[in-house]
Every structure is written in C-alpha cells, then in structure tokens.
Amino acid sequence: MSVQVIIGFYAIICLMMIIFNLSYLQIENIRNWYLSRQTMYLSKELQEEIARNLEFPTDEHRAMLRKKLRRLPGMESFDYTMEQLYKDSPKASEHYLNGISTVFEDLVPYFSKRDQLRRAFFAAITKRWYRARPCNPKLIDAFTGFIDSHALYTRQNALEAIVEIGSPKDISRAVHVLDSIKSEHSSRLVSETLLMYPGDRDDLADALLSEFDSFSLQMRVCFINFLRLSDSGRIGQEGAPEDRYRFIKNIMDDEEEELDLRLACARYFMHNPWNPALATLLRFARSDSAALWEYAAVAALVLASYPCPKTVRALKNCLRSPVYHVRFNAAQSLYKLGLDLETDLADMLNGPDRYARDMLLYRWEMEKRRKEYIERRRAQEQAEAESTEPTASGDAVSIGGAA
Numbered sequence: 542m543s544v545q546v547i548i549g550f551y552a553i554i555c556l557m558m559i560i561f562n563l564s565y566l567q568i569e570n571i572r573n574w575y576l577s578r579q580t581m582y583l584s585k586e587l588q589e590e591i592a593r594n595l596e597f598p599t600d601e602h603r604a605m606l607r608k609k610l611r612r613l614p615g616m617e618s619f620d621y622t623m624e625q626l627y628k629d630s631p632k633a634s635e636h637y638l639n640g641i642s643t644v645f646e647d648l649v650p651y652f653s654k655r656d657q658l659r660r661a662f663f664a665a666i667t668k669r670w671y672r673a674r675p676c677n678p679k680l681i682d683a684f685t686g687f688i689d690s691h692a693l694y695t696r697q698n699a700l701e702a703i704v705e706i707g708s709p710k711d712i713s714r715a716v717h718v719l720d721s722i723k724s725e726h727s728s729r730l731v732s733e734t735l736l737m738y739p740g741d742r743d744d745l746a747d748a749l750l751s752e753f754d755s756f757s758l759q760m761r762v763c764f765i766n767f768l769r770l771s772d773s774g775r776i777g778q779e780g781a782p783e784d785r786y787r788f789i790k791n792i793m794d795d796e797e798e799e800l801d802l803r804l805a806c807a808r809y810f811m812h813n814p815w816n817p818a819l820a821t822l823l824r825f826a827r828s829d830s831a832a833l834w835e836y837a838a839v840a841a842l843v844l845a846s847y848p849c850p851k852t853v854r855a856l857k858n859c860l861r862s863p864v865y866h867v868r869f870n871a872a873q874s875l876y877k878l879g880l881d882l883e884t885d886l887a888d889m890l891n892g893p894d895r896y897a898r899d900m901l902l903y904r905w906e907m908e909k910r911r912k913e914y915i916e917r918r919r920a921q922e923q924a925e926a927e928s929t930e931p932t933a934s935g936d937a938v939s940i941g942g943a944a
Contacts, residue, residue, distance in 0.1 A: 576613070576614055586618075588622045588625070588626075590602060590605065591622060591623075591626065591637065592626075594637065594640075595626075595630075595633045595634075595636070595637045596633070596636070596637075597640065598637060598640040598641050602641075603641055603643065603644050606619070606641060606644045607644055607647055607648060610644065610648060610663075610666070611648070611651060613658075613659065613662060616662050616663070616666050619666065619670075620666055620669065620670075623638075623669075623670055635672065638670055638671075638672040639672045639673070642671060642672055642673035642677075645666075645667050645670075645671045645680065646673075646677045646679055646680060648663065649679045649680060649683045652683070653683050653686065657690055657691075657692040657694075657695045658692075658694075658695075660687050660690070660695050660698075660699070661687075661692065661694045661695040661698040661699075662698075664684055664687060664695070664698035664699045664701070664702040665698045665701075665702070667680065667684075667702050667706070668698070668701050668702040668705045668706065671706055674706070675708065676706040676707060680702075680706065681703060681706075681707050681711045681715075684699040684700075684702050684703050684715070685699070685703065685711075685714060685715050685718055687699035688700060688715055688718045688719050688722070689718060689722050691724075693724075693726070696719065696724065696726060697726075697730060697734070699715075700715060700716075700719065700731075700734050701734055701737060703715045704734055704735065704737050704738050705737065705738075705739065708740075709738075709740070709744045709745045709747070709748035709749075710748055712735070712738065712745060712748065712749075713748045713749055713751075713752060716731070716749070716756070716760065717752075717755070717756070719731070719760075720756055720757050720759075720760045728759055728762060728763050728766070729766075731760070731763040731767075732763045732766040732767045732770065735749075735763070735764075735767040735771075736767060736770055736771060742771045743781075743782070746767075746768055746771065746785065749764050749767075750764070750785070750788065758799050758801065758802060761802055762801050762802055762805045765789065765792075765802065765805040765806055765808075765809055766805060766808075768781070768785070768789070768809060769805075769808060769809040769811075769812050769813065770812070772785070772809075772812070772813045781813060786813070786815045786817070786818070787817075789806045789809050789810070790806070790810075790815070790817060790818050790821065792806050793806035793807055793810075793818070793821055794821055800835065800836075803836075804835060804836070804839045807821075807822060807825060807836075807839050807840060807843050808839065808842075808843065810822065810843060810846070811842065811843040811845070811846050812846075814846040814847060816847075819847050819849075819851070819852075822840045822843055822844055822847070823840070823844075823851060823852075823855050825837060825839065825840035826840040826841055826844060826855040826856070826858070826859055827855070827858070828840075829862055829863075829864075829867075831864075834862070834864040834866070834867055837859060837862060837864070837867045838864065838866040838867045838870050839870075840855075840859075841856060841859045841867055841870035841871040841874055842870040842873065842874060844856055844874050845873070845874035845877040845878060848878050852874075852878070853875070853878065853880070853885075856871045856874050856875050856878075857871075857875075857886075857888075857889055857897075859871035860872065860875075860889055860894070860896075860897035860900060860901070861894050861896075861897055868896060868897065868900045869900065869904075871900075872900045872901050872903070872904035873904060875901070875904075876904050876905065876908055882901060882902075882905050886901060889901060890902075
C-alpha cells in the first residue's frame, strides 16, 4: 500500500470525525433549544393553572400536575414557577403545596422505574416542594432505594430528600444503606447533608449514635464531624448534652479504635471545649514518635481552645518536635492564645532549638503581614467608596449649572 493511499484513508477518517462532531453539536443545540422552548411554554401554562388553584387545588389540577411532572421540562417548569410564586406570596404557596402533596406520592411508582437522571430530578423536586409531615412512607422507601445507585447525583439527591422530609430513624436507615453499598461517597458530603436536617439535631444525633458501632469507620467519622459542626453552632443555647461529650471522649481514649476516628473526636473538642478532655489532648501532644506524630499535630491545633499553663507548656514542647506539621500547628495555637513573642516565648526565642525559633518567627511574621494586607484592603475599599461620592455630586452640580 502506497503512502498516498494511507494519507488519503487517514484524511477520510478525520473528515468523518469532524462531520460527526459538528452534527452531534448541532443536534444538541437543537435539543437544548427545544427543551428551553418547552420549559417556557409549560412554565406559562403552569403559572396560570397554579394561580387558579392556589387556594384550593382540585382533583383535575392534581391530575394535570401528575401528567406534567412525568417529563423533565414539566419538572423544570414546576420548579421555576413555584420559585417565582414563593417569592411573591409565601403563605399562599405553602397552602397550595400542602394541597398537592399526594401528587408526589402518586408519582413514586412511575419514577421508581425510570433512569437515574429522572430519579435524581424527582428527588430534588420533592426535597424542595413536598410539605406533608410526617411524610408518606412510600417516598422514604423509594428514595432509600434510589441510594442504592451507581450514579453519585442520584444517591446524593435521594439522601438530601430523606434528610429534608424524613424522621431521624428514616435518615439512620438511609445512611445504613449508603454505608452497605460500599460506594465511594464523599465523607464531607454525608456530614454536610446531615447538617441540612431541619428538625431537632439532637434527635438525629441520638438516632445515629444509638447504632454507632454498626457503621463503618468512614461513616462513624462522618457522624463525629456532623456532631462537631452541629454542636458548635449552638449560638446562644446550652452546649451539647454532657453524655455526648463523655461518649466522644471515651472513643478518643480507646487505644483500640482507629486513628482517623480518634482524631475526629479530638477535633470535636476543638470546636466544643470540655475541660475533662484536656488530659487526653495533652497526652496526644506528647506523642512525638514517628508513628504517632498525627496525634501530636492534631492536639497542637486543638489545644488553642484550652488556655492554661499546662497547654502553653505542651505547645512549647511541640515546638521542639522533629515533625514540621506539629511545630506549625503549635506555633499557630500559641499565637491564637495571645502570647507575646518577646516575653511569654522568650525562652523559646532565645533557646538552642533553631527550628522552634524559626517557626515562631515565621508564624508571627505571617500574621503581621496578614493584618497589614487586611488593613490595606480596608483602606483601599474606603478610598474607592469616598472617591465615587464626589464624582456623583460633581456630576449633579455640572448638570444643574448647564440647566
């Protein structure tokens, strides 16, 4: 076969690929245009229909909704329409949504047989606009089944829907399913989704902790992170129940537990300080071996929440660690405690350990530059705000003079 034939064959293949790509893009553009037109048309139709049924949704209206919501354009239109109506009249919208709760329940058998995308969209719509409480068990069972899916967006939307409309027991069961399928679901996503729970988070915490040992290590770490963020958000309220502090401290003290779980418990006591946990944190800070340096690194960070002479001594000792992360966190905590570099830390600054001295100087210099940067930004924003005012007034004067 000659070179010209090979080049010609290759050129034909390239041309066919270009034609295919251009055709595919054109088809996608037409499809998106058609979908947007459908959505706009349905939005207008739904808006008029919903406005007529705001006070008392009829059976005919519910039947129409069941038909419209079976298609993606219909779900998009309903979501858009309800968003606009809710802004205009929240009270009437809530009354209307309570009247159409059965529509979502009746659609469960249909969407249980559909593809992953439509399942995910149905879960998202239900999370936003389903109002019946307690919710129908059919919805919880369906969304729990959706969690056993290979598609991340379907699993996540189903979990969010259960957290929004379900009870603590429903959420615990859903997390069990998510844990059992061994999917690579993000730990952070699980913790943040649990924080979306609109009810009493203490009830949710009790439901999760009652079966704590039956979950995997990854999920138990998610629960501790959820508790850390949930309990630290109790602004103006009492702290978490003391038995919860004790439960988490017992895990942190248990040397048979996994490293990740014990460190998660230590971080919990950073955002939720509890004096009985200090002894364990000080012991972690003394873990200076190559195998246990992570305990010392986390403890050095957490101890910033426990201002006392014992804490200062432990952090100074961490500054002498051969591990960079331990020294870095210790210097950061010493700065947060408000210690003075020239007086409180003079023994470290003038001591023989060059690494400890350099880390302290680095931290204080970095914080100094950060403050200077913030001050410059504030001054710059203030100058820009002041410069716009005279310009506006000057324009007004010149216009008045011309008049």
